[in-house]
Amino acid sequence: MFVTLRSQPKTAYNPPTTIHLQKNQNHESSNKYSWDIVWFNVFVLGYLHLAAVYGLVLVLTGNTKISTICWGLFVGITSSMAVTGGAHRLWAHKTYKANLPLRILLATFMTMTFQNHIYEWARDHRVHHKYAETDADPHNAKRGFFFSHVGWLMVKKHKDVIEKGKTVDVSDLEQDSVVVFQRKYYAPLVLFGTFIFPMLVPWYFWNESISISWHVATVLRYVMSVNMVWCTNSAAHLYGTKPYDKNIGPTQNQMMLIIGLGEGFHNYHHTFPWDYKAAEFGNDIRNITTSMIDFFAKIGWATELKTTSPEMIRRRAFRTGDGTWDGDLTEMKRNFVEKKLDDSKEEVWGWGDKAMGRDEMREIQISNGIICSE
Numbered sequence: 001m002f003v004t005l006r007s008q009p010k011t012a013y014n015p016p017t018t019i020h021l022q023k024n025q026n027h028e029s030s031n032k033y034s035w036d037i038v039w040f041n042v043f044v045l046g047y048l049h050l051a052a053v054y055g056l057v058l059v060l061t062g063n064t065k066i067s068t069i070c071w072g073l074f075v076g077i078t079s080s081m082a083v084t085g086g087a088h089r090l091w092a093h094k095t096y097k098a099n100l101p102l103r104i105l106l107a108t109f110m111t112m113t114f115q116n117h118i119y120e121w122a123r124d125h126r127v128h129h130k131y132a133e134t135d136a137d138p139h140n141a142k143r144g145f146f147f148s149h150v151g152w153l154m155v156k157k158h159k160d161v162i163e164k165g166k167t168v169d170v171s172d173l174e175q176d177s178v179v180v181f182q183r184k185y186y187a188p189l190v191l192f193g194t195f196i197f198p199m200l201v202p203w204y205f206w207n208e209s210i211s212i213s214w215h216v217a218t219v220l221r222y223v224m225s226v227n228m229v230w231c232t233n234s235a236a237h238l239y240g241t242k243p244y245d246k247n248i249g250p251t252q253n254q255m256m257l258i259i260g261l262g263e264g265f266h267n268y269h270h271t272f273p274w275d276y277k278a279a280e281f282g283n284d285i286r287n288i289t290t291s292m293i294d295f296f297a298k299i300g301w302a303t304e305l306k307t308t309s310p311e312m313i314r315r316r317a318f319r320t321g322d323g324t325w326d327g328d329l330t331e332m333k334r335n336f337v338e339k340k341l342d343d344s345k346e347e348v349w350g351w352g353d354k355a356m357g358r359d360e361m362r363e364i365q366i367s368n369g370i371i372c373s374e
């Protein structure tokens with residue numbers, strides 16, 4: 001679909017404000033929800049959070065061996081990076097390709113996070129991107145901070161989530177043997193990977209008590225890492241700036257820039273979901289997930305890394321940004337001319353979404369130098 005930019009005089013800067021349609025405006029949120037509580041989930045999540053507080057007390061009072069704390073941090077960070085770099089950027093958005101060893105590695109660590117199997121994680125995330133801030137969004141931020149953070153896991157899914165979920169293409173996930181295997185054996189795998197294995201290591205290798213191992217290396221580690229991910233759905237959809245698209249909910253959130261392992265540039269990410277960096281600026285220690293993918297690209301395990309061209313970013317920041325973009329728009333303001341773009345007519349979930357416009361696809365750069373032509 002063609003989205004026409006308004007004609008502007010060449011010298012005057014008068015940013016167009018209405019050209020970017022509210023793509024999800026047809027999916028208005030309703031204030032009347034039936035809160036169908038899943039009490040089992042409430043009990044499990046409640047217990048885990050209370051036990052995590054006890055685990056924190058064990059750490060702060062010096063009752064935990066340093067090795068156990070280091071082990072908890074190691075498992076927490078590596079498994080979270082398997083979510084950000086694997087379930088998210090690889091499987092949900094197809095921002096790059098990974099060979100079999102890398103997919104097995106990512107799936108193994110991802111299984112240590114108890115965040116649903118890859119198939120469900122990626123499918124729900126595609127629905128989140130396509131229908132963000134509507135009832136079809138699994139963690140619709142318009143229902144408040146608590147719901148988008150954790151509440152959505154305590155109630156039955158809204159019927160729109162299920163209905164729209166069926167319309168999102170997941171054929172690629174169904175053909176990935178690693179995804180299929182993890183889904184098939186998820187229950188025993190996640191029980192061992194998330195809860196038993198991280199607890200056994202400190203107990204077996206450095207004689208930590210089984211109770212401290214459980215409360216620190218398993219529960220505290222799990223609760224901290226999962227809350228970090230949940231903040232992307234809550235804080236990064238409610239608080240922050242919108243340099244790339246002010247018409248959508250996701251933001252650039254300062255807190256998430258520190259704790260998000262590279263997932264805090266959320267306004268950028270929702271605007272350009274095919275970009276493996278999930279960010280324009282800050283690709284340093286703040287975006288450790290990008291560093292990980294770069295490393296695997298160097299050794300040849302990750303290929304076809306997609307990025308957005310600087311020109312495309314500048315144009316978008318000019319057209320729809322809220323004015324907080326870090327780059328220079330002087331030239332753009334001087335030379336702005338009317339132009340027709342074959343843009344997407346709806347939100348896209350990432351590379352391969354059929355709703356992507358041809359101009360968008362044409363400008364996406366792939367790491368080996370190929371510019372996609374169709």
Ligand SMILES: [Zn+2]
Pocket residue numbers: 088092093125129269273
């Ligand atoms: Zn995403």
Ligand SMILES: [Zn+2]
Pocket residue numbers: 128132232233237250266270
């Ligand atoms: Zn989001």
